Amino acid sequence: MQPIRQGDVILLPVEQINGQQxxxxxxxxxxxxxxxxxxxxxxxxxYEKNGILYLQVLSETATLTHEEHQxxxxxxxxxxVRIQREYEPQGWRYVAD
Incomplete structure (x- = not known):
């Protein structure tokens, strides 16, 4: 599977998920x-583990929705689940959607 992006959210495929639902x-x-x-x-x-979110899609597909994106x-x-960041002279910051 390839990474998937919607706006500032990037989904990276992983083998296994651990964490709190x-x-x-x-x-x-x-x-x-x-x-x-x-x-x-x-x-x-x-799920969340150590401040990182993980998504488990159980059905054949699931729809990722946002009002400003397809x-x-x-x-x-x-x-x-990763949130895109950008560099500014003051340091790194998360991209705001």
């Missing part, structure tokens, strides 16, 4: 618009 399917909250990257259709579980159909599998 979270009670929601929101991968990232928008800091500027208030919109969120979230799973809107399909069966999935979100919906993406994620295939079944395990994913590490």
């Amino acid at each position: 979270l009670p929601h399917l929101t991968l990232a909250e928008g800091e500027v618009t208030g919109h969120s990257h979230r799973i809107s259709d399909g069966v999935a579980q979100l 919906r993406i159909e994620l295939p079944q599998g395990s994913w590490m």
Whole structure:
């Protein structure tokens, strides 16, 4: 599987997921618009371990939704959720969506 990107959220395929299951399917909250990257259709579980989110897509596909981006159909599998960062003279910062 190849990495998948929606705006500032990047999903990287991983072999295995460990961590604490979270009670929601929101991968990232928008800091500027208030919109969120979230799973809107399909069966999935979100986990957190050491400050890193992991997504397990259990159904054949799950839909990643955000109001400002095209919906993406994620295939079944395990994913590490990363937020894109950019460099400024003051240091690294997360990209705000």
